[in-house]
Amino acid sequence: MATVAARPRLRVGIVKMASCDGCQLTLLDLEDELLAIAERFELVEFPEASSARSAGPYDVLLVEGAVSTPDQAADILELRRKAKLLVSVGACASYGGIQALRNWSDHDAIRAAVYAHPEYVESLNAATPVSEHVKVDAELHGCPISPDQLREVLVSVAVGRRPQIREEAVCLECKRRGTVCVMVAEGIPCLGPVTQSGCGALCPSFRRGCFGCFGPREQANATSLARTLAADGREDPDVARLFAGFTGWSGPFRAVVAAYGGPPGVIPYAVPESAEGGRDGRG
Amino acid sequence: MVIDERLPYAPYPAPAGTAVAAPPAPIASGGGVGPWFLARANLGVLIDLLREDGRTVIGPAVVDGAVTLAEVRSVDELPAGVGDEQVPGRYRLVQRGDRRVFDFAVGPTSPKRWTFPPVVPLNVGRRDGRAVSFEPSPIDPPRLAFLGVRACELAALGIQDRVFLGGPYTDEDYHARRRNALVVAVNCTTAASTCFCTSMGTGPEARGGYDLVLTELDEGFVIRAGSPDGADLVARMPVRGADAGQMLRAAESVGKVAAMMGDPVPTAGLHDRLLAQFDSQHWSRIAERCLSCANCTMVCPTCFCSSVTQRSDLDGDVSTSERVWDFCFTAGFAKVAGGSFRSRPRDRYRQWLTHKFATWVDQFGTFGCVGCGRCIAWCPVGIDIRAELLSIAPPLGARPEPVRPKPVAATPGFYATARIVSVRPETADVTTLTIGDVDPAFLAGEFGQFAMVAVPAFPPVPISISRFGRDTIDLTIRAAGPATAAIIGLGPRDEIGVRGPLGTSWPIERAMGHDVVIVTGGIGLAPLRPLLDGIIARRDRFETVRLFYGARTPADQLYREELRAWAARGDVEVELIVDRGTPDWTGPVGVVTHLFDQATWDGEHALAFVCGPERMMEATVETLESRGLPPDRIFVTLERHMECGIGLCGHCQTGGLFVCRDGPVFALSQLGGIFGREGM
């Protein structure tokens, strides 16, 4: 402990899968500390910001994005082998993100709907979180992640402690900052009670309902919230669309989306003629 | 109960129907004249006077669809003609079109936000080579005036006073904020459907705890003073004596509100009825709806739980600690190294509800609920505690013994710096640190007490004191997580922050003249070592002394040389057992109770001291009871998530007890149904 400063600089890599790059941009958005971080850590792999490359090994590897193509599925296995600590960064890496909404739809149909030549497009049937492929040591949530939490992960690795990331509902941040509850006072549907905190309760502070971009909190009782929203006169599709957001593929939210008829615009799976028993397990 | 006399006015009387009756509060006469009448047009004078006195006025204002509390700079900002409709899970503003400014029921925010703010800085910890220091953050609260505080909120302030100022420890930050705030109360002339202050005995009429109180009439306000400060204000305001008609109308309008509410929550016997329902299936039914989102606790004007968070620089050399609102509904709140004590939402809801209406009474002599109804209106799924309380409808049950906490002065942000004298590895993951330069309070510490130990950038951890030396203490620490790993990674001459000694101790005097049975497992021997030291130092005062010690493997035994030395004395029976034998281990293998479940001694004249994992203690207690030891002669330690160490942060609450303050050592009889029950 007394010799923290003498520790070697940790080798940090930042790589991406299917994503918008916004989470890795968050590192560059730590303007006040970027240079100090670069001194404290060796950013050995960060192709968005540096032409110097490294194939590993990494003390910490931050992975952005969902696993969406066969190459990515192979790459992530290789990356895991090279990383002491692997941190999935953001809603895509941790929950599949926005592109995971396609997982409800028939893959071929989606490809054909977007591409004139779907045969040239290679993607997996589902866009999935990194943790479905390899062991993940920590997850940073959010679309995008919170710069403070990213910093906390780096500090905790450097200092050698567990990151202090609170497991609690967005409501706690909302009430701490003194925002009037948009759901109770204005009837705006809000996923705050079932969503992990970390954003600072941003959307309610802008008089919007939370759309769950930090994903379900521990033991999220999404079913009860959905029931309440439905009892407030909403049609099933309108309940489903609330939960079918940037973390809609996460377990608790996915269950609600499924229970309320799936996300908007879904193209149902074609049932192959040879299939014995349908997808719903009828047999 | 001790209430600091520097408060500007007498404490609010305990709500009716609770266990401890507080004496009626003497309310200052306010110059002996009154009540007065303040014309509506002159209400602004009051706000201006308060501001002239250098106070920030916190009063009702319409913000984002609700009448909430905010800084009020002029009378125009008050919610004239605005009312509200509140039902479970729903709040809407209503425009009435009249000029009344206080004709609404309480909104989402209570004065708690200012008396117990969501975030309060505690200290800045620094490390410089081997040296560490903790600089407490200054306490410098603003001068406030609360305007429009309702009777239920006054009661809540009174309850907060008991929590933060009425026990053996006081929260200095709260104290300073409270002392700096002036209270202008308003009697309720309207109630929401969610209100039930009548049941809790707190309203709708303010009964003390204010500097001024207003009752709104169409043409103005009937006004009374409750303190010299209030009387002084009245003297500077354009008031005249209220006439009989005004006084009558004021009383009638408040009385009408009381009649409207009725008595939705019969509180007679509620404490016992609730405590009898720990195992009710009803908790599971509530948990199907409950989101564990903590909105009920956050809007509650009395909930006081908190956590400490750290933020450090990149090297962990400078870290800032803050106290933040936290609640029994969050996952990490009751977590210890082995997991959460309340992992199920049903347990969290039970913890909250039984605390509010039962165990709070044991702790503070009043209910923790004032009937403001906020938790009903602001619950996103509209759970109504009044209905839940009625559904549980329980028979009478037993009450735990009252608890006598032991006073030790301490403040959560304050860590004294001490220096490590020596480091001795005990096992692969347990190390004993001998600490010098400690706060002299430690040298008067008692066997079984613990210390909060901190290094910058890590959360502080509670550590039992495993030996009291002449001018040192020993801390035996297992690397259970990063913070403990960081502490035992320190070396001689490194400094650490310590706070304590805290908690209750083994009642060694009671054991004198008795047989002593000590049963322990794993690292549980550490807090018992001072007891053994103490017994051995005065060995002739005790009858037989038996130590039964279980460990995972022979290599996991603590203090092996001392164990041999104690055994060699001949007057202490030392029996060791391990869970897993190794080839070189010829001693017994099995659980610790195996050592005496076939032995011939009986426990009729014995006192037992037990420390270890809770499951092990349960088995031990069972065996001890079968040997004739009654629950009041069996002493156990509880482990809970402890953060503040002095019963103010709420993490370690179990039933009506704060484990850090009322324990960690308890007579089994004190614990009643708590011991060994899941989800406490």
Add this chain to the structure above:
Amino acid sequence: MGAADTTVPTAASGRDREFKVDYITRVEGEGSLVLQLREGEVTEARLRIFEAPRYFERLVVGRTGDEVIDIVARICGICPIAYQMTAVHAFEDLYGVEVSPAVRQLRRLLYCAEYIQSHALHVFMLHAPDFLGYPSVVAMAGDYRPVVEQGLAIKKLGNRLISVLGGRPVHPVSVRVGGFSRVPWRRDLDGVRAELDEVVELARATVGLVASWSPPDHEHAQPLVALRHPAEYPYSDGRIVSTDGLDLAPGDWREAFEEHQVEGSNALHARTHDGRAYLLGPTARIILDADRLHPMAAEAYAATGLAGEIRSNVHRSIVARAVELLGACAEARDIIDDYRAPAAPRVPFTPRAGVAAWSTEAPRGLLHHRYEVDEDGQVTAAQIVPPTSQNQGAIEADLAAFAPRVLDLPHGEATQRLEMLIRAYDPCISCATHFLDLRIIDRGREPERAPAAG
């Protein structure tokens, strides 16, 4: 991913050369370059994108305008506001929504803020290392710390401004059809305003600084396309104009342009109907809208005397970007000074069926959205054309024109020059991915199918 070699010298001698950059760094997203020369003539110049397909055009189907605004922001973490703005204008245009002047100014302020952070990011952190000879801004900071700190200070202000208006720099949350979900109080902007004076000066200094950096020799003027507004420098309003005399309403992009596949690359490119490549972004805007620059930016631009070079050498786009950066900072200051919170943050609207189409100027150039909407306001079909996919033809044409100049350089240096040219476009491949995917399946097998049931 995690590639070790970025360049592979395959035919490194004489006038036949092949350059491959497997992973173009310091751009947003994942792409590669293949450039082949035979006898000194370019036979192939191909910018490949292997960013995973994300299917955004399908993901917005069934969603309403406000949902679309949130979803399309996720196309790009660097310019989410451009996507939000294009979508919100498209829907408001269809629904006939007239926002208040104050809301319109706030939206312009938000766009200024995006320009500030995006341009500062590119100028200082992605492009400057090329001019100064470093692999990254972090490496550059060793010798040019004040320059890096200058860039960080400007970028930070842009991010702060976005945060005040939209909550957070990446994927802000306040833009709604009809206005904003919440508008700032005047006092919310005071903190940013207090720092703007200094940042405007930093931005002004940036123009002179980047103008002093010598670009590689190159001359290849291409057709330019940008929005043009009667009174203001174009962000989210104006008509589509070009150096070839084009003049279209912002929703009518399809009348002049189309997406199609280029033989031999299977890439979807946007071209004019007659098959020409064109260039978007700072270069196009500053040439086509020079007379609309903020006076302070116009003055700094004139002082560089580089208008001609900017037109013909894309490496000089860094100067255009710096001028725009100054313009955005200066205009942000003006807007804040004049700001009074609108009475209502947004106006009500009624959805109706039709086509919602609009174009705005993202930092990287013209961005076009087109949504077919049903009577409930739900999208039934979408087309999103990001600037980088439109620039792709221009990039490849520029590479072909530039390649002979690097022919005699050592391989590593030559490829670095080619990458530098690509970076001059500030390509945003993440944006492009949602409909561009240039992977050629060459393993002789069928594409994967949905899993068989059972």
Add this chain to the structure above:
Amino acid sequence: MTLPAPSEFAGADLALALSGSWFGAGLTPEAVTRLAAIAEVRDLVPGDVVVAEGQVAETLGIVLSGRIALRMLVPERGTVTILTVEPGDVVGWSAVVAPYRGTDDAVAIEPVRLLTFSGERLRLLLRADPLLAASLYPRLLQSVGRRLAATRMQLLDLFAREEWVRSETKQW
């Protein structure tokens, strides 16, 4: 306590030794008498095996002094001591419970004095005398039950160190 050598034990001594043990204390006097009639005292030296895992259990024993370890062989980990049998308790209960095969190795780890009953004779006796069986079996069940409870506690591994990376939390 000094005990006479095994050969010196007479019937009354055997009955006394039996009823003085924890196990025997729970039996009826009649049962003690009948059991003592078929009992023998055996002295074991460390290493002697009373019951072998998987083998036919020949004897039921009551430990009078010393300690017997119950061990199991775990492939790749060697022999593990599961539990030790303390004085007063029973060893070799499988001698009276079908299929009469040892569930573990019972090995003396100290000099042990054991009161033993031939499994075969005991089974005959129990079959012939339901009252004796009714007295002995509950005691046996109590002993086995206690062992089961203790084993569960060991299974919980209460003193184990918590893992740094915990499964219940998503972070770290």
